[in-house]
Amino acid sequence: MNKPASLGLTDEEISRYSRHLILPEVGVEGQLKLKKARVLLIGTGGLGAPLGMYLAAAGVGTLGLVDFDNVDASNLQRQIIHGTKDVGRPKISSAKDRLLDINPNVNIETYETRLTSQNALEIIKKYDIVVDGTDNFPTRYLVNDACVLLGKPNVYGSIFRFEGQASVFWAEKGACYRCLYPEPPPPGLVPSCAEGGVLGVLPGIIGTIQANETIKLILGGGEPLINRLLLFDAWKMRFRELKLHKNPQCPICGENKSIHQLIDYEVFCGLGPSSSEVKLEEITAPELKRQIDLGKNIQIIDVRDSNEYAIARIPNSKLIPLNQIVERSKEIDPNLTAVLHCKGGIRSAKAINALKENGFTGTLINLRGGILAWSNEVDPSVPKY
């Protein structure tokens, strides 16, 4: 049997991609588009895992991977690109091994760095499509702005607990992320999965939707999620779709745009050093232990959720979850020092700020590093989660 010389696929590729090749919407032509495509994946975590694996399996010719993190045991519940044997390894190495195992034909380009305003344009300009799997506000606005400035499509996904969102932002053809949300919420108002938890399969579903959208953009077919916001509720198993519109007043893609270059996104999202947050009084875990051992009368207030309290707790601590802290502030004695803690120290800082804003007069001290620091530095028998 002779195959046409111009086919452009090896025998191995023909058999590997046969289910694509017999699909009229893909065919040889579509498979060659996939092979030529260059897709940048930012993050190889919960969303990046299924994204990378399906794009590699589909035969996307070049995948760029950006990540600076190492694999942690708590990642394995959802970041299926990494295995138990990879704990402690750089995510980028672990992800590369897994993707090449799925498909050795894929050219993997790695960037072991955080995506920043300094390197984003340089990295992104080398790719056709950008998929942001990091799901945090500074990176989201950075990727959005860089993609608008470079005219690239940006495949969006976001998750929290049981709920996900997906869309395709492409300023040349429709709304960008800033058309939808010109500004991020102040830090602390929107909880993260590290605080609020996430169902492990949820990033699998949303990341797979992002992979599907990416493949349609490469093929130039189907109906991509441009100007459409997909909402998914895994608990109810319900999909909904909302319409998006390009905002003529959008600061980066509108008619009178005010943003012409990348900015400092940490500062923009209220996370940078110029953040006006009041400095809180802090205590370290060993110092708290010392004070307790000295017999000091200290109230320990745990502001985590009850299910976290069930996993691990500091002895003699009282549970008042962050979202009840103001209404239950009478349970804290203003005449005694109160040390507030959470898992890592962020929610307890919010609790202290909320109590102070609402006129609580007693001494409130934040446990630096939360119960994780207590487990690491005082009592290793307290489980880390």
Added chain:
Amino acid sequence: MSVPVYIPTALRQFTGGKSEINVEAKTAGEAIEQLTTQFSVLRKHLYNDQNALRSFVNVYVNDEDIRHQSGLQTLLVAGSTVTIVPSIAGGVVDE
């Protein structure tokens, strides 16, 4: 008339865990007003100090953003739904 307001996961901690609240309202603004009367802590998450909807909170009547309709005056008819869609981000910035 009674219309359902869909509450996103991130705000359910302020609605006693409920994902859907029925309110009596003729406009989107009345619906949000009713909601924040029932659940007063929700108010500061939806409105800024100038009593305008916060820029990271979008409100949809059916599948259209009220900013592209008549804003808080957008009329509700029988069968309308109101959906609150705040920006979400589950990933951590640095850990």
